[in-house]
Amino acid sequence: MKDKLVTRGYCLILAANFLLYFAFYLILPVLPFYLTEVFHTGSAAIGIILSCYTVAALCIRPFSGYLLDSLARKPLYLLAYFVFIAVLAGYIWAGILSIFIMLRVVHGLAFGMVTVAGNTIVIDVTPSSRRGEAVGYYGLMNNTAMSIGPMTGLFMQEVYSFNTIFGCAFLSGTLGFVAACMVQTPPRAKVKREPISLDRFILLKGIPAGITLMLLSIPYGMTTTYIAMYAQNIGITLSSGLFFTFMAVGMAISRIFSGRQVDKGRITQVITFGLYLVCSCFLLLSACGTLFPMAPFATETLFFTIALFLGIGFGTMFPAFNTLFVNLAPSNQRGTATSTYLTSWEFGIGIGLVAGGYLAQVTSFDSAYLAGACLTIVSAFYFILKVAPHYHKNKLR
Missing domain, CATH: 1.20.1250.20 (MFS general substrate transporter like domains)
Structure with missing residues (x-):
């Protein structure tokens, strides 16, 4: 039961x-x-x-x-x-x-x-x-x-x-x-008070996963900040706010199945699936303005479909990454594990805010999102080759 x-x-x-x-x-x-x-x-x-x-x-x-x-x-x-x-x-x-x-x-x-x-x-x-x-x-x-x-x-x-x-x-x-x-x-079980060390502030075993998460959150930060300007540049006439609505719907859909798969022990498989999906979405997003130059309806359809599947991809990975960090930490370091997870994510978003604006200014938004897509590909390879084996070797539960 x-x-x-x-x-x-x-x-x-x-x-x-x-x-x-x-x-x-x-x-x-x-x-x-x-x-x-x-x-x-x-x-x-x-x-x-x-x-x-x-x-x-x-x-x-x-x-x-x-x-x-x-x-x-x-x-x-x-x-x-x-x-x-x-x-x-x-x-x-x-x-x-x-x-x-x-x-x-x-x-x-x-x-x-x-x-x-x-x-x-x-x-x-x-x-x-x-x-x-x-x-x-x-x-x-x-x-x-x-x-x-x-x-x-x-x-x-x-x-x-x-x-x-x-x-x-x-x-x-x-x-x-x-x-x-x-x-x-x-009530919390009494635990031996450990001496203050770096591992009490940052989950050292979670750093490889944190690098993957940071690389993912850079293009995410670009999207949340500059997607309205990008939509205007490629001729999207509908409200760009719908992009976030479709992303939220995608995340809601992903929650139906992703958490249960994580509880069955398929953490790395769930994250890998999400990485493949997000990589594809950012590659399509970078080319969204040029694929259908004479068909604005097709461009808008693709634009908002990308938002839906981006939501599914990120929504699939969020609970899996959170659980991955927690599983690498002893129970008396759950706070440190959660902190490392959130810090990695938000640090990347901060980089995305700055880098996205700079790249768009010196090149174009298409180039900025293409750079973001390349980062997600690097993140996927790094996760498969380094993070997943590291996790299976060091997980505590």
Whole structure:
């Protein structure tokens, strides 16, 4: 008989995760408009100011993993969650730009901690035999929030004030915090306190997998940031926001089967399948504007089909990679494993933000996505030749 997955604690952590990310994505697309209209900030400065959030989140990741493995996890999770929603309220009263920047940095630190903590706690409250499935549905909450949060934020921006949007994000975060408070976490077994070393901040055995993940996230970062501009360049007339909707649908579809395959021990096979799919998608994306120059309908069909299969590819790999990192770590280093997984992913996204803009400026978006496709091919070969054998040799469960 299968271990029970759907429990009260699991449903509450799913709700807390969805409401957290909904608050995050609700304000994400309106912040550039907020900075322009309220603080009269230039476009170059907007990118620097908003990137403070990502830099702060990356800086706190390794330390959050260490703290979660050394101290009680739920209090740290709740503290970070509380700071996250407090900053949402702070945006309402940020009267000068310097205060907004400070709040943005604090927000990034809180987000970096709360996401690592949430990913670690969901593993604590679910049976190990269904971990891949549990992580898959947990990640689906992020994707669902990504598919509806930005559209809701942009709709509200046309009708309501910025303070109203921040207030709604605060309300969503508050409801999520209430759900998080109600999660019952199992007592942690006492473990011998290890001396501080590099392995307490970064899962050293996870570095090869982290390299694969970083190479994958570089073109992903290009896509999330520049796909609207690329769509305009190749003559896509439909809203480019649909690209993210199709990606989210693809991720939702992938969760139906990927988590179960991971729980059957097919982690490396699932990741390999996702890598092949993502490689093909980025190669097609780089050529999307030139394959059907006289058939705009065919170009649009291909463009959004690519989005759907990109979502399936990445959605297939996310729970598998998360489980891979956790399986390489002892139970008292789950936080470090999760932190290394998320740090690798977001570091690559940061590179994609910078490299994608530079390549598009000196060459073209087609060339930028072709470079991204080449990175995914390198990532696939590296995973098959190095990471998969390393994982099977060093996995602990």
